[in-house]
Amino acid sequence: xxxxxxxxxxxxxxxxxxxxxxxxxxxxxxxxxxxxxxxxxxxxxxxxxxxxxxxxxxxxxxxxxxxxxxxxxxxxxxxxxxxxxxxxxxxxxxxxxxxxxxxxxxxxxxxxxxxxxxxxxxxxxxxxxxxxxxxxxxxxxxxxxxxxxxxxxxxxxxxxxxxxxxxxxxxxxxxxxxxxxxxxxxxxxxxxxxxxxxxxxxxxxxxxxxxxxxxxxxxxxxxxxxxxxxxxxxxxxxxxxxxxxxxxxxxxxxxxxxxxxxxxxxxxxxxxxxxxxxxxxxxxxxxxxxxxxxxxxxxxxxxxxxxxxxxxxxxxxxxxxxxxxxxxxxxxxxxxxxxxxxxxxxxxxxxxxxxxxxxxxxxxxxxxxxxxxxxxxxxxxxxxxxxxxxxxxxxxxxxxxxxxxxxxxxxxxxxxxxxxxxxxxxxxxxxxxxxxxxxxxxxxxxxxxxxxxxxxxxxxxxxxxxxxxxxxxxxxxxxxxxxxxxxxxxxxxxxxxxxxxxxxxxxxxxxxxxxxxxxxxxxxxxxxxxxxxxxxxxxxxxxxxxxxxxxxxxxxxxxxxxxxxxxxxxxxxxxxxxxxxxxxxxxxxxxxxxxxxxxxxxxxxxxxxxxxxxxxxxxxxxxxxxxxxxxxxxxxxxxxxxx
Numbered sequence: 001x002x003x004x005x006x007x008x009x010x011x012x013x014x015x016x017x018x019x020x021x022x023x024x025x026x027x028x029x030x031x032x033x034x035x036x037x038x039x040x041x042x043x044x045x046x047x048x049x050x051x052x053x054x055x056x057x058x059x060x061x062x063x064x065x066x067x068x069x070x071x072x073x074x075x076x077x078x079x080x081x082x083x084x085x086x087x088x089x090x091x092x093x094x095x096x097x098x099x100x101x102x103x104x105x106x107x108x109x110x111x112x113x114x115x116x117x118x119x120x121x122x123x124x125x126x127x128x129x130x131x132x133x134x135x136x137x138x139x140x141x142x143x144x145x146x147x148x149x150x151x152x153x154x155x156x157x158x159x160x161x162x163x164x165x166x167x168x169x170x171x172x173x174x175x176x177x178x179x180x181x182x183x184x185x186x187x188x189x190x191x192x193x194x195x196x197x198x199x200x201x202x203x204x205x206x207x208x209x210x211x212x213x214x215x216x217x218x219x220x221x222x223x224x225x226x227x228x229x230x231x232x233x234x235x236x237x238x239x240x241x242x243x244x245x246x247x248x249x250x251x252x253x254x255x256x257x258x259x260x261x262x263x264x265x266x267x268x269x270x271x272x273x274x275x276x277x278x279x280x281x282x283x284x285x286x287x288x289x290x291x292x293x294x295x296x297x298x299x300x301x302x303x304x305x306x307x308x309x310x311x312x313x314x315x316x317x318x319x320x321x322x323x324x325x326x327x328x329x330x331x332x333x334x335x336x337x338x339x340x341x342x343x344x345x346x347x348x349x350x351x352x353x354x355x356x357x358x359x360x361x362x363x364x365x366x367x368x369x370x371x372x373x374x375x376x377x378x379x380x381x382x383x384x385x386x387x388x389x390x391x392x393x394x395x396x397x398x399x400x401x402x403x404x405x406x407x408x409x410x411x412x413x414x415x416x417x418x419x420x421x422x423x424x425x426x427x428x429x430x431x432x433x434x435x436x437x438x439x440x441x442x443x444x445x446x447x448x449x450x451x452x453x454x455x456x457x458x459x460x461x462x463x464x465x466x467x468x469x470x471x472x473x474x475x476x477x478x479x480x481x482x483x484x485x486x487x488x489x490x491x492x493x494x495x496x497x498x499x500x501x502x503x504x505x506x507x508x509x510x511x512x513x514x515x516x517x518x519x520x521x522x523x524x525x526x527x528x529x530x531x532x533x534x535x536x537x538x539x540x541x542x543x544x545x546x547x548x549x550x551x552x553x554x555x556x557x558x559x560x561x562x563x564x565x566x567x568x569x570x571x572x573x574x575x576x577x578x579x580x581x582x583x584x585x586x587x588x589x590x591x592x593x594x595x596x597x598x599x600x601x602x603x604x605x606x607x608x609x610x611x612x613x614x615x616x617x618x619x620x621x622x623x624x625x626x627x628x629x630x631x632x633x634x635x636x637x638x639x640x641x642x643x
Contacts, residue, residue, distance in 0.1 A: 120263030175236030299402030321364025343567030393604030435535025446606030461592030
């Protein structure tokens with residue numbers, strides 16, 4: 001009987017020996033094929049470039065490593081730093097659902113390369129971020145080129161399982177994830193930059209840190225799991241201005257340190273760049289604009305004259321859209337409503353590449369939901385934006401506000417506030433800021449798009465709010481609905497024109513005052529909506545002024561204070577909002593100084609507003625469709641209010 005435990009121990013020892021031998025062989029292979037610039041060496045080891053080139057002479061080359069930037073949307077991309085001799089075929093053979101950006105750092109003629117081969121993998125990583133800053137993928141993995149590397153956090157040191165097992169949604173949520181979970185090497189305290197007994201790279205870290213983060217004290221201890229392989233989301237990268245990444249790369253370019261040391265400094269800095277951005281309450285990083293890519297779209301006020309507008313034919317493309325928006329949404333990767341009344345966000349759609357059927361569905365969706373949001377539409381430049389607007393109708397030219405500096409874009413409205421702009425908050429009441437665009441025109445706009453070119457980072461302000469006029473109508477009691485359905489209101493451009501003249505700006509078309517129904521019917525949905533906004537409506541026709549003022553005050557309160565009517569959108573660079581001016585009001589928000597906020601708007605004329613007595617209530621239709629109870633509008637009862 002005593003022999004059995006001994007045999008079991010011997011068998012266990014044999015198994016352990018086999019595992020150790022296999023892992024040793026894998027490790028030996030990895031070390032033999034390691035690249036000289038990448039973090040593939042053990043502690044205190046260094047492999048020079050000539051050795052790396054010699055041992056990798058049999059590497060298999062891949063015909064093309066150009067990233068697939070022509071895809072409708074950039075979702076998941078690998079950013080790989082490699083040498084010309086490295087074998088990266090394993091990525092193409094095994095990781096087929098990620099776009100590859102293979103930077104060959106020692107070949108200036110490669111499809112993707114770096115300005116100078118310094119700083120090991122960091123130069124490739126920073127070059128990708130800088131070159132793609134305005135159109136980043138949703139998720140990026142920054143990694144080395146070889147499949148088997150000792151620092152791959154996997155039993156066989158294999159890079160394939162690491163990539164296949166990545167939880168993309170976790171990266172999108174957290175923003176930054178180190179691909180290595182094992183503490184060693186790097187934790188719990190890899191470097192002590194302020195110690196009097198520094199050694200190796202520690203000697204240079206403090207001075208480098210001061211250049212990389214000039215406003216941040218040098219930390220006493222630096223620790224992170226090695227070895228410069230990580231994943232990041234676009235929103236996390238964009239938390240820092242492009243100028244920061246350019247400064248990091250300039251430091252690498254100009255550094256006189258050996259590549260081993262400059263690269264290792266960056267290796268122990270990425271987690272601070274992405275995961276440890278200093279938090280200051282109410283303060284966000286300010287982007288500098290020494291050179292500005294959208295200079296041609298900055299505001300201008302040409303002193304030209306236009307004839308009065310006349311009525312033009314209008315055919316609403318939303319009438320041709322699929323009732324379930326299938327042409328558009330079947331191509332989407334995600335779609336969700338902000339609330340039941342207004343606001344929808346759609347992912348996976350490139351607005352610059354829509355088919356006509358998708359455009360029709362888009363119009364129908366906007367007419368249904370009031371406003372629809374699309375993130376990161378880098379391809380949707382001003383020419384594409386105008387082309388899509390023209391598909392929906394004749395583009396509107398604003399009589400007073402700014403247009404782009406570039407000639408021929410007089411039908412584009414520029415929204416622009418920079419670090420030198422005066423604070424506008426004292427000039428307007430919060431109520432007055434709520435409006436629907438140029439409702440004084442005889443054919444006010446229908447479908448309108450706004451694209452943010454530059455704006456505050458997340459948490460920096462500059463949001464826009466929209467309010468549903470379908471829902472505003474449904475908030476009214478039945479007697480009030482009936483009363484307002486018989487009234488019209490005056491919409492005036494006079495105040496806007498006077499404001500422009502007061503600051504010395506031209507008025508390109510004489511201001512008009514137009515009478516429109518107070519309740520209108522949308523031609524696509526058949527739903528009735530309030531057609532009233534505090535910005536341009538001056539009085540209600542046919543009733544005493546006291547009554548008009550009282551009703552206008554009541555409608556203002558509904559629009560501004562009824563929370564379920566509202567959706568609030570926090571912009572990011574290249575985001576687009578598309579809304580229906582006929583059935584929504586919107587309001588800008590201030591208080592985002594000193595950030596620049598620059599956007600361009602394109603709007604097409606809609607139909608002349610009409611009220612159709614046969615129109616329906618959005619709320620009543622939805623209640624019947626989804627089996628919801630009738631809304632109680634009897635305010636005579638009592639209740640205990642609890643939040």
